[in-house]
Amino acid sequence: MKIEELFKTPIWVEEKPEFIKSLNKASDKYINASKKREKEFIKKNGDFGRSYHSTPLLDDNDFIDLRNYVGQKSWDFLDWCGFDMQRYTTIFSEMWVQEFAKKGGGHHSAHVHWNQHVSGFYFLKCNENTSYPIFHEPRTGARATKLIMKPNNGLAHGNELIHFKPTPGTIMIFPGYLEHEFAVDFGKSPFRFIHWNIQAIPKMMAKDA
Ligand SMILES: [Fe+2]
Numbered sequence: 001m002k003i004e005e006l007f008k009t010p011i012w013v014e015e016k017p018e019f020i021k022s023l024n025k026a027s028d029k030y031i032n033a034s035k036k037r038e039k040e041f042i043k044k045n046g047d048f049g050r051s052y053h054s055t056p057l058l059d060d061n062d063f064i065d066l067r068n069y070v071g072q073k074s075w076d077f078l079d080w081c082g083f084d085m086q087r088y089t090t091i092f093s094e095m096w097v098q099e100f101a102k103k104g105g106g107h108h109s110a111h112v113h114w115n116q117h118v119s120g121f122y123f124l125k126c127n128e129n130t131s132y133p134i135f136h137e138p139r140t141g142a143r144a145t146k147l148i149m150k151p152n153n154g155l156a157h158g159n160e161l162i163h164f165k166p167t168p169g170t171i172m173i174f175p176g177y178l179e180h181e182f183a184v185d186f187g188k189s190p191f192r193f194i195h196w197n198i199q200a201i202p203k204m205m206a207k208d209a
Contacts, residue, residue: 009138009178012077016122017169019066024124026062027097027192030054034098048187049105054097057194066122066194067095070171074118074198077173088200090118095196097124100131104187108180110136116176116197123166125192131185135162138178166193 034052035042042050057063071092079085093116100106113119121133137143137160146160155162163183166172174180176197185191 007139009135009175010077010081011135011164011178012073012171012173014073014171014173015167015169016069016171019069019122020124020169023063023066023097023122023194024192026060027054027099027124027194030057030097031099031192046103047101048103049107050101051106051108052099052101057095057097058092063095063194067092070120070122070173070196071198073171073173074120077118078200081175083200085200087203089203090198090200093197093199095194097192097194099125099190099192100182100185100187102187102190104185106131106182106185106187106191108182110134110179110181112177112179113197115199117200118173118198119176119178119180120171120173120196120198121166122194123168123170123192124194125190126166126168127189128165129186129188130191131182132163132165133172134181134183135164135174136160136179136181138175 031052031054034054038050038052058067071090075085075090078088078090093113126132137146143160146158149156149158164172
């Protein structure tokens, strides 16, 4: 029997280790500043469970190579999906770096970023002991009619969740509608990544703006 796989969810994954060193260096001051901003909270409640988020990175030229690279890739991604990109301009809505707590407990519950067309990650610090992204089944109909899965079946069409283990240098580009979360980190090793979101704006609107 011929198998058609229709309405698939694409996730582009690429290894780009050449950005790791410079972007870790450029990120240090943002993570330190974030910890400083939360100093009083940490003093009172400890560091457990925290995620230290930077201020926006979009105006910092130290990140321009990554921005240009993933910006173009995100346009290519939408174009490859079949959207008529001659009608749209892509813009970054946000880009920031974050690091999970030293004492563990860092995580993010499941979410989508509202009104975004492409989302992405670049992993700077991670290993087999750290947190990692978990993607959720985006098809609401499929989600509502799941059955119990066979034990230890691995990757299958019925999965509700996909656990993805990145390495430092992994870029992930995926549709903005794809719900994602980050597994609870045990604080064994540093976990740091850059996250961004991109909107496609109709060119007529971009011209009027
Ligand atoms: Fe996110």
